[in-house]
Amino acid sequence: MIDARRFAPAVARNRDAILGVLERHLPPRGLVLEVASGTGEHAVHFAQHLGPDLIFQPSDPKPEARASIDAWTAAAGAANVRHAIALDAAMPDWPLERADAILCINMVHISPWNATEGLMRGAARILPAGGLLYLYGPYRRSGQHTAPSNASFDADLRQQNPAWGVRDIEAVIELAVAHGFSAPEIEDMPANNLSLSFRL
Numbered sequence: 001m002i003d004a005r006r007f008a009p010a011v012a013r014n015r016d017a018i019l020g021v022l023e024r025h026l027p028p029r030g031l032v033l034e035v036a037s038g039t040g041e042h043a044v045h046f047a048q049h050l051g052p053d054l055i056f057q058p059s060d061p062k063p064e065a066r067a068s069i070d071a072w073t074a075a076a077g078a079a080n081v082r083h084a085i086a087l088d089a090a091m092p093d094w095p096l097e098r099a100d101a102i103l104c105i106n107m108v109h110i111s112p113w114n115a116t117e118g119l120m121r122g123a124a125r126i127l128p129a130g131g132l133l134y135l136y137g138p139y140r141r142s143g144q145h146t147a148p149s150n151a152s153f154d155a156d157l158r159q160q161n162p163a164w165g166v167r168d169i170e171a172v173i174e175l176a177v178a179h180g181f182s183a184p185e186i187e188d189m190p191a192n193n194l195s196l197s198f199r200l
Contacts, residue, residue: 004071011041021195029053030100035089036107040069044076051080059087090118101132109137112163124179133198139169147192
C-alpha cells in the first residue's frame with residue numbers, strides 16, 4: 001500500500017514554537033480551520049497536543065496535499081482532525097460557514113497576493129467576534145528584510161513565481177484592518193519568522 005504522507009522538513013523545526021503561541025491564543029474548545037495545510041503535519045501535531053475539545057479542519061486546494069493530510073491523520077489516530085477539504089483562499093466561496101479560529105502557516109509568501117486578500121475576506125466572514133486569525137511566516141518590516149537569509153529566500157521565491165514573495169508586514173496588517181481585524185500581536189519566531197495573531 002502506498003503511503004500518501006508527505007514531509008516538510010521545516011515542520012519539525014517550527015511546530016513546537018508555533019504550538020507554544022497557539023496554546024496562549026486558541027480558545028479551549030471549538031472548530032479550528034487551517035488554511036493551506038500542506039502536508040498535514042502541523043494540524044495533526046497541534047490536534048494531538050490541544051485536543052480533544054478543539055476540532056481541527058485542515059484544508060488545501062491540492063489533491064495530493066489533502067491525501068497527505070488524511071494519511072497523517074489516520075497514522076496518528078487523531079480523532080479530533082476532520083478529513084481535509086478543498087479550499088482555495090482566493091476563491092469567494094469557502095466550503096465552511098463558521099470557524100472559531102483560523103490558522104494559516106507559510107502560505108502568504110508562497111501564493112499570489114490575491115490569496116492573502118481572499119484569506120482576510122473569508123476569515124472576516126466566518127469568524128465570530130473576537131475570533132483568532134493566526135499567520136506564521138517571514139515578513140519584511142519597513143520594506144526591509146529582517147535577515148539576509150530571508151532576502152535570499154525571497155529572491156528564490158520570486159524566481160520560481162513572480163507572484164510569490166516575502167510580503168511587507170505593514171501591507172498585511174493594513175489589509176487585515178480593512179476587513180475588521182484589530183492590529184496583531186507580533187511575536188518573533190525561530191529562523192527569522194514571525195507570528196501574527198489577529199482578532200476580529
